Amino acid sequence: MYLATMSNVENPTEKTLAELGVHTPEEVTTLFVELREKANKEQRWIDKPDKFEQFRVKWIGRKSGILAQVTENWLKPADVDLKRIVGQVLNEFRSHLQRLVDQAQQGLDVRAGQAADVRERVDLSLPGVIRPIGSHHLIRQVFQQIEDIFVSIGFSVVEGPEIETPYYNFEALNIPEFHPVRDDMDTFYLELPKGAAVPLLLRTHTSPMQIRTMEKQKPPVRVIVPGKVYRRDNPDATHSFVFHQVEGLAVDTDITFCDFTGTIDYFVKQFFGPSVKTRFRPSYFPFTEPSVEFDVSCPFCGGSGTAAGGGTCSKCKGAAWIELFGAGMVDPAVYGFVNYDAKKVSGFAFGIGIDRLAMLKYGIDDIQVFFQNDVRFLRQFP
């Protein structure tokens, strides 16, 4: 009586058909059907590459796989009358196992692809990532305002080196070596290799570009020079060792003091608004003669010296005027350094402190905020 089934024989593929009591073609077919169902069932559980590999080795592994056992134990020792049917069914079984392996491999590939899709999926309905692009620094904005005003009345913008020689920073500007004004500009000198021909320093003002421009260009000259300057100042609310200037220079054959004050007055009204007034006071700079200090009527109290709520205006301290910057007619001695004929040409120059101007215009009371890069400050000037 035939009883050889998978369920009641342990490892049937390790036994021969005779040992299993299989003698007819029907019994052979039944054996293979059960084996095939077992393989089908195991294949369905493959969900990871390691389980796939276990399955592959167990069923079609070359040495000890079930397929190899079936060939070895069922086919080879089979009786002559069964051999043909066993060989035939075994071939089908081999193809079937290969199909199962291929399907399982494809299934894993699809799973891996789906996992990658999930990982990399872009959900277009989600809100985007906001990348703030920032804005120009207030100092840069004020530079731009000043450049726009001067360009509109015929000046060009030039820039110069921040590392200068003492000749351009001092001597050619009529500041000889032992001139006391150099004390105000106590300077950062660069450490140079021994034997360097010329000392170098960080420019203390943008004025060296007056010389560099006039060396290159014959009159008429109308330029402004925006840039950074350096002085050995200790940082406090109104001082910084680096700050910003705009140098201005106009030289031609017929420039008068009236052109000079008119230009400055035009600039100040454009910058602060038409209601402000300007005035100048005599002053001293080595490279201008005569030299003046320009004042503007306090833009905060309307030049009254009195705050809106009564009391003294805190910005001008009741003076009604605020110092703006120094300027003057170019000293004829300077023309000598650039081969201009001092008898034929005349002109004016000015040096505007940008930080100070920005503080005045926007009511900022500490110059340090320009350099601290605190976004809470920067955001106020988009």
Ligand SMILES: [Zn+2]
């Ligand atoms: Zn005031």
